[in-house]
Amino acid sequence: MKEIITLTKLFINESLGVSLFFYNQKYNKKEFYKQLFTLIIVPVALIPAFFMYVSLMSATYFGLTLINQTSVFLSIGYILATVLIIVFGVMYILSEFYFSDNIEELIPLPISQRKLIISKFLSILVFEYIFAAFIFIPILIIYGIGQGMGLLYGLLSFLVFLTIPVLPLSLMTAVIMLIMQSASLKGRKDMLQIVFVFIGIAVIFTVQFWFTSQLGSGDEADFQLLMNTILTNNEGLLNSIGYLMPTSFLMAWTLNKITLISLGWVASLLGITLLSCVLMVAIGNRVYLKSIVSGKIIKKGKQLSGAQRSKVLGKKSHGAMAIFTMDLRLLLRTPVYFFNNVSVVIIAPLCILLSVSFIEIPPEDLQGMQEFFRAMPILMNFLLIAFFIFFGGTSATTASTFSREGKASWLTRMIPVTARDQIVGRTGVAMFIQSLGIVFTIIAVQFIFPLPLSTLVITSILGILGSLPILLFGLFLDMNRPLLNWDNPQKAVKNNLNVVITLFVGMAYTGLLIGVSGLLGYFVNPILGYVIFVLISAIFCVVFYQLINRRLEAEFLNFES
Amino acid sequence: MLILEHISKTYGNKNEKAVDDISFEVYPGEIFGFVGPNGAGKTTTIKMIVSLLAPNSGKITINGIDNQADILGAKKQFSYVPDNPELFEKIKGIEYLKFMADVYQVPAAERQERIERYLDIFEIKNAVNDPIGSFSHGMKQKLALVGALIHDPQLFILDEPMVGLDPKASFELKKIMREHCDRGRSVFFSTHVLDVAEKICDRIAIIKKGKLIEVGTMAEIREKAGSQESLENIFLELTE
Ligand SMILES: Nc1ncnc2c1ncn2[C@@H]1O[C@H](COP(=O)(O)OP(=O)(O)OP(=O)(O)O)[C@@H](O)[C@H]1O
Numbered sequence: 010m011k012e013i014i015t016l017t018k019l020f021i022n023e024s025l026g027v028s029l030f031f032y033n034q035k036y037n038k039k040e041f042y043k044q045l046f047t048l049i050i051v052p053v054a055l056i057p058a059f060f061m062y063v064s065l066m067s068a069t070y071f072g073l074t075l076i077n078q079t080s081v082f083l084s085i086g087y088i089l090a091t092v093l094i095i096v097f098g099v100m101y102i103l104s105e106f107y108f109s110d111n112i113e114e115l116i117p118l119p120i121s122q123r124k125l126i127i128s129k130f131l132s133i134l135v136f137e138y139i140f141a142a143f144i145f146i147p148i149l150i151i152y153g154i155g156q157g158m159g160l161l162y163g164l165l166s167f168l169v170f171l172t173i174p175v176l177p178l179s180l181m182t183a184v185i186m187l188i189m190q191s192a193s194l195k196g197r198k199d200m201l202q203i204v205f206v207f208i209g210i211a212v213i214f215t216v217q218f219w220f221t222s223q224l225g226s227g228d229e230a231d232f233q234l235l236m237n238t239i240l241t242n243n244e245g246l247l248n249s250i251g252y253l254m255p256t257s258f259l260m261a262w263t264l265n266k267i268t269l270i271s272l273g274w275v276a277s278l279l280g281i282t283l284l285s286c287v288l289m290v291a292i293g294n295r296v297y298l299k300s301i302v303s304g305k306i307i308k309k310g311k312q313l314s315g316a317q318r319s320k321v322l323g324k325k326s327h328g329a330m331a332i333f334t335m336d337l338r339l340l341l342r343t344p345v346y347f348f349n350n351v352s353v354v355i356i357a358p359l360c361i362l363l364s365v366s367f368i369e370i371p372p373e374d375l376q377g378m379q380e381f382f383r384a385m386p387i388l389m390n391f392l393l394i395a396f397f398i399f400f401g402g403t404s405a406t407t408a409s410t411f412s413r414e415g416k417a418s419w420l421t422r423m424i425p426v427t428a429r430d431q432i433v434g435r436t437g438v439a440m441f442i443q444s445l446g447i448v449f450t451i452i453a454v455q456f457i458f459p460l461p462l463s464t465l466v467i468t469s470i471l472g473i474l475g476s477l478p479i480l481l482f483g484l485f486l487d488m489n490r491p492l493l494n495w496d497n498p499q500k501a502v503k504n505n506l507n508v509v510i511t512l513f514v515g516m517a518y519t520g521l522l523i524g525v526s527g528l529l530g531y532f533v534n535p536i537l538g539y540v541i542f543v544l545i546s547a548i549f550c551v552v553f554y555q556l557i558n559r560r561l562e563a564e565f566l567n568f569e570s
Numbered sequence: 571m572l573i574l575e576h577i578s579k580t581y582g583n584k585n586e587k588a589v590d591d592i593s594f595e596v597y598p599g600e601i602f603g604f605v606g607p608n609g610a611g612k613t614t615t616i617k618m619i620v621s622l623l624a625p626n627s628g629k630i631t632i633n634g635i636d637n638q639a640d641i642l643g644a645k646k647q648f649s650y651v652p653d654n655p656e657l658f659e660k661i662k663g664i665e666y667l668k669f670m671a672d673v674y675q676v677p678a679a680e681r682q683e684r685i686e687r688y689l690d691i692f693e694i695k696n697a698v699n700d701p702i703g704s705f706s707h708g709m710k711q712k713l714a715l716v717g718a719l720i721h722d723p724q725l726f727i728l729d730e731p732m733v734g735l736d737p738k739a740s741f742e743l744k745k746i747m748r749e750h751c752d753r754g755r756s757v758f759f760s761t762h763v764l765d766v767a768e769k770i771c772d773r774i775a776i777i778k779k780g781k782l783i784e785v786g787t788m789a790e791i792r793e794k795a796g797s798q799e800s801l802e803n804i805f806l807e808l809t810e
């Protein structure tokens with residue numbers, strides 16, 4: 010037990026850089042104050058986002074009381090929390106378990122595999138509890154107050170909360186371990202492993218959505234009916250997945266109406282959670298270290314003939330293009346980078362697509378929705394624009410562009426590439442990934458309701474333009490304070506406060522931008538809304554472009570000191 | 571070709587100068603060796619020349635271009651291979667070479683001709699399609715050398731180039747350095763291998779604790795030291 014706690018602390022320290030923080034306090038004051046500043050500014054920046062979330066959820070609850078459907082409220086929150094924990098958790102699990110270099114140092118030590126797995130899992134769990142608290146506790150409180158619940162509700166909801174991150178995370182960990190095992194044993198390349206993981210995640214999501222779509226209003230009779238249909242329709246399916254996700258029902262039964270039976274439900278919820286942890290550790294104990302050891306071989310390429318070499322080398326490209334290609338390759342080929350910066354453009358549209366295919370919207374409702382949006386195209390457009398900016402802004406690709414190069418960044422600083430080419434190349438990569446997200450989203454949205462070409466063109470262009478200031482802001486940050494001294498690529502993106510700052514500043518900025526131009530567009534004149542949007546974006550672009558363009562070469566000289 | 575005037579540099583600790591008021595000149599057509607004990611300030615000096623660090627004071631001119639006034643212009647004049655070239659592990663050798671050729675805007679015909687020649691010389695032709703992560707230390711160094719030679723720089727700067735190279739490669743590298751200078755270009759490199767410095771360098775600078783203690787041809791250094799001994803012995807005496 011002591012060993013597990015020590016290891017867990019070590020992993021948390023490592024991913025947060027606690028030791029470095031105190032080292033800086035003693036020996037590097039400048040760096041220390043920078044860190045301290047971000048430590049204060051990040052929570053402050055979080056407050057409005059959190060406030061917005063709480064009011065959105067309160068509004069949802071209020072909406073549900075109007076149609077007498079409050080019983081689904083907790084289920085919505087539960088599923089939201091679970092899905093978010095899975096989406097973010099995959100990244101954490103993969104980087105903590107598979108792409109972190111500390112494993113190589115730990116393997117030779119006399120620590121049992123089981124302890125290693127448990128402590129790594131716990132170190133992830135700590136972060137996920139904080140995350141889950143922000144997402145799920147407001148929901149529990151809103152419902153509790155709304156329904157006038159008492160002390161027992163408080164106790165039970167606390168127990169439910171305890172299980173929230175554990176269950177999806179342990180199951181995800183088990184799945185990922187199995188996937189990585191089969192991927193690494195065959196000497197697959199990084200990219201293929203990623204594909205495997207995505208397929209696994211897609212399966213999980215399918216299951217999740219399938220169940221929730223069958224959930225209906227979430228009451229008992231429906232579930233019985235559902236179970237019956239499953240049983241009669243497809244026995245095999247039930248066996249394999251039936252026990253995987255019924256927990257949202259357990260949660261709902263526990264908390265929707267507080268009776269004595271609630272205690273039984275919560276006990277089974279806790280039991281299932283514990284069981285899934287045991288399962289995860291048991292699976293890990295069989296496959297984890299084996300696949301780590303065999304996964305370290307780098308696959309070599311085919312030998313090239315002289316003609317092939319000259320074909321590759323013969324094409325001369327522009328400096329900006331060279332930077333673009335290099336940055337993109339690093340992003341796609343380094344798994345951690347891929348997960349942090351690219352995966353969201355695949356996962357988000359996939360979620361849309363899956364939710365559409367599993368939640369059957371009655372045709373007349375769909376038509377109603379379509380007519381509603383057709384009557385107010387500006388609403389639909391700004392909604393889509395916000396979603397597209399989300400791809401550009403949240404992945405914060407430019408905010409770690411220099412950091413990601415780490416110790417090889419001497420090359421970037423030594424070569425004679427103009428600041429303009431650096432900006433174009435690096436921002437271009439972020440825009441390219443964002444464009445993929447936009448294309449995927451458009452394809453997915455077409456399934457719900459086909460949008461006119463004009464909408465697609467306007468939203469794509471404005472979506473990219475609107476996120477450009479955020480991208481340049483990220484680049485500006487990374488130019489000023491790159492994180493280069495890492496021994497493990499996950500630190501370049503995970504421990505990088507540039508990313509966090511860009512994320513929050515980007516969200517706040519997007520909210521304001523969309524809010525102001527959307528309101529103007531809606532209440533005054535649609536054209537005015539778009540014009541304001543373009544104007545604000547263009548101004549910020551020019552400002553940040555000039556700032557970077559002027560300073561970049563000089564800042565390169567400061568990267569090492 | 572390369573002129574350093576009163577260059578000084580301190581890292582964090584303000585009282586300890588890593589490089590202390592260094593001035594010297596590298597002429598066109600010469601191989602210039604830079605020697606000194608560990609921690610003397612060789613790498614620091616080189617980093618200031620190649621614009622990886624800013625000096626606290628002083629001026630560096632490369633082929634007539636002030637490297638603080640026109641950073642980009644100065645960068646085009648040289649190429650640099652660090653003592654431990656960290657390269658992008660996920661990138662293939664050939665992709666790295668194409669990148670270097672592109673950023674220095676080397677014309678298609680020349681880049682192909684040069685890359686083929688140097689790949690042959692350093693015998694890494696067969697590995698060029700592999701990710702750099704699978705390269706051995708010496709192979710990485712060879713790839714960095716090929717990448718640095720693609721644009722046929724006016725000034726070729728190397729930090730400890732002989733460490734890690736096999737005998738054949740270090741022989742070939744010395745030959746390349748000589749040929750480079752015979753065409754009127756210059757080579758500036760730091761080394762701990764004093765025999766090499768003595769044999770191939772036209773002039774040598776000795777640095778100790780950030781201060782330049784000797785600059786000149788082998789003959790000049792011998793004369794000053796008042797002995798006909800090898801560079802090794804003189805070095806040991808001077809850096810006592
Ligand atoms: N990043 C740094 N931060 C603080 N001090 C540094 C840094 N890099 C070098 N130094 C200090 O500067 C001095 C000169 O170091 P430098 O690397 O230039 O030596 P060197 O001559 O290249 O040595 P070697 O032969 O071992 O390569 C040393 O005292 C070293 O401790």
Ligand SMILES: [Mg+2]
Nearest residue numbers: 612613614653
């Ligand atoms: Mg050195």
